[in-house]
Amino acid sequence: MTTSVIIIGAGMGGLASALRLALHGFRVSVIEARASAGGLASGFEKDGFLFDAGPYILLDRNGLEWAFNQLGLDLESSVSLRKIEDVYEVSSESASVHFHSDLEETAAGFERQWKGSGKRYRDFVESSLIVYERLRPLLHVSHPGLLDLIRFRALTVAPFVLRSLKSVLDRTGLPRPVIDALSIWTHIAGQQASEAPSVMAMVPALIHKVGAYYPVNGIGSIPEVLARAAESAGVEFRYGCKIKSIRCTRGRVAGVETADGEFIAADAVVSNHSGVGTYLELTDATPRRASERLKKLPLQSPGVIAYLAVKGRIRPPYLRFNLPANELCRLLVAPSVLAPETERDGWWPARLIAPMRFAEAESGESRQREYLSRILEESWWRALIEEHRVIATRIPSEWGREFTLYRDSMNAVMTAQLMRRGRLSHRSPYARGLYLAGSSTHPGQWVSFAAISGILAADCLREDYEPDAA
Numbered sequence: 001m002t003t004s005v006i007i008i009g010a011g012m013g014g015l016a017s018a019l020r021l022a023l024h025g026f027r028v029s030v031i032e033a034r035a036s037a038g039g040l041a042s043g044f045e046k047d048g049f050l051f052d053a054g055p056y057i058l059l060d061r062n063g064l065e066w067a068f069n070q071l072g073l074d075l076e077s078s079v080s081l082r083k084i085e086d087v088y089e090v091s092s093e094s095a096s097v098h099f100h101s102d103l104e105e106t107a108a109g110f111e112r113q114w115k116g117s118g119k120r121y122r123d124f125v126e127s128s129l130i131v132y133e134r135l136r137p138l139l140h141v142s143h144p145g146l147l148d149l150i151r152f153r154a155l156t157v158a159p160f161v162l163r164s165l166k167s168v169l170d171r172t173g174l175p176r177p178v179i180d181a182l183s184i185w186t187h188i189a190g191q192q193a194s195e196a197p198s199v200m201a202m203v204p205a206l207i208h209k210v211g212a213y214y215p216v217n218g219i220g221s222i223p224e225v226l227a228r229a230a231e232s233a234g235v236e237f238r239y240g241c242k243i244k245s246i247r248c249t250r251g252r253v254a255g256v257e258t259a260d261g262e263f264i265a266a267d268a269v270v271s272n273h274s275g276v277g278t279y280l281e282l283t284d285a286t287p288r289r290a291s292e293r294l295k296k297l298p299l300q301s302p303g304v305i306a307y308l309a310v311k312g313r314i315r316p317p318y319l320r321f322n323l324p325a326n327e328l329c330r331l332l333v334a335p336s337v338l339a340p341e342t343e344r345d346g347w348w349p350a351r352l353i354a355p356m357r358f359a360e361a362e363s364g365e366s367r368q369r370e371y372l373s374r375i376l377e378e379s380w381w382r383a384l385i386e387e388h389r390v391i392a393t394r395i396p397s398e399w400g401r402e403f404t405l406y407r408d409s410m411n412a413v414m415t416a417q418l419m420r421r422g423r424l425s426h427r428s429p430y431a432r433g434l435y436l437a438g439s440s441t442h443p444g445q446w447v448s449f450a451a452i453s454g455i456l457a458a459d460c461l462r463e464d465y466e467p468d469a470a
């Protein structure tokens with residue numbers, strides 16, 4: 001009899017898992033709380049403008065390409081990607097630091113401001129690239145450990161993996177504003193460089209050597225491709241249905257129960273809900289000690305966001321970060337820089353994003369709204385545009401309600417400590433037949449990582465149910 005699998009959630013992780021399993025002959029049903037697929041990576045249309053809900057940049061084209069290949073798809077021909085040449089600028093009271101796709105142009109800009117920093121930056125990028133190439137195969141392995149480092153001849157980079165982002169960047173000898181600008185990818189997640197894993201130091205190497213990309217029709221076009229392919233492969237989708245619990249009998253998954261009390265039997269379940277949320281809220285198979293440990297993992301708030309229409313084109317770069325002293329950064333995203341065709345009667349879509357510390361976001365909706373209003377009043381971004389209209393907004397509690405987020409958070413923040421202890425596994429150690437797909441199993445909250453995770457979760461399931469097939 002064909003093995004039946006239920007996938008909870010049609011985010012990037014759930015979709016990749018569903019497609020992978022369907023292609024290998026499993027009977028797959030995806031149950032999604034929202035009315036459409038894509039999760040945090042989905043887009044929406046309002047007032048004639050197309051917006052991405054959350055993501056704005058692809059920093060790991062290689063990873064996404066790998067995931068597409070594994071699913072029998074070709075990224076290049078499925079999604080129209082535009083390379084971002086003028087990538088980002090970080091402005092603070094003391095300096096503006098500008099990153100281009102071109103390494104030489106970026107290094108020359110640094111050299112003009114801080115003598116000697118151009119060569120230091122080039123050296124840093126070259127050495128990070130070597131580490132990246134060594135570690136890359138480990139991204140495609142479920143729950144990698146020491147043995148995998150040996151297997152992929154990556155043992156020499158083990159000391160690097162054990163360090164924090166701050167310790168890696170401090171050793172570069174680069175000026176403080178450049179170090180702050182290099183840490184921005186961790187800062188935008190509301191995290192300090194001292195807590196962040198060293199692997200975040202590889203982002204500049206990715207930008208200069210692989211390139212940063214943006215799909216012409218928005219990031220939302222990526223899960224759309226996966227959802228279409230999954231449907232063609234026979235995956236059944238049920239939208240507008242929330243799963244309340246995963247039922248287990250004698251330590252083995254028996255099926256899921258919907259919020260309306262319907263029981264749906266299945267041989268296995270892949271959860272694309274938050275990893276921590278799955279163990280703490282959807283199943284009672286999690287042992288008490290594991291629950292206590294999971295409760296302590298630091299969570300990441302999705303922050304506040306304003307979806308804007310702006311008059312006149314914003315000049316490059318594509319991303320402008322503002323870094324006020326002693327506060328979290330803010331970000332203005334200008335797709336008009338890359339996709340002039342998004343114009344409607346002289347107006348373009350843009351987004352204003354600001355991370356919020358999880359603890360602060362937890363202090364309630366009125367605090368979240370106040371924070372968003374304050375960001376909307378700030379002069380740094382208003383000075384860059386002629387006129388604007390706020391088309392829509394989201395605060396953490398709205399993200400939480402709309403995307404069924406555990407405690408209104410994204411998956412647990414990947415800290416240096418969690419990286420050392422090991423990420424959450426794709427195969428649940430607590431209930432047989434339960435698997436996790438999505439960003440919680442990978443070293444960061446990226447669309448590509450969630451897709452890779454979905455494939456690895458599916459492969460663990462295949463190993464367990466069809467040992468000869470995987």
Ligand SMILES: Cc1cc2nc3c(=O)[nH]c(=O)nc-3n(C[C@H](O)[C@H](O)[C@H](O)COP(=O)(O)OP(=O)(O)OC[C@H]3O[C@@H](n4cnc5c(N)ncnc54)[C@H](O)[C@@H]3O)c2cc1C
Pocket residue numbers: 008009010011012013014031032033034037038039040041053054055056057058059241242243244272273274302303305353402403404405410437438439440444445446447448450
């Ligand atoms: C503001 C913001 C900016 C970001 N920027 C970037 C970026 O620039 N680049 C990048 O690569 N990534 C970025 N990300 C991260 C990226 O969007 C996520 O890492 C990725 O989309 C997560 O995919 P996922 O599969 O883990 O889960 P999700 O996207 O969370 O999908 C889970 C799905 O499961 C459904 N679901 C959950 N629980 C249930 C349930 N109980 N029953 C039924 N359905 C359920 C949800 O509705 C959702 O559709 C950003 C995210 C945000 C919020």
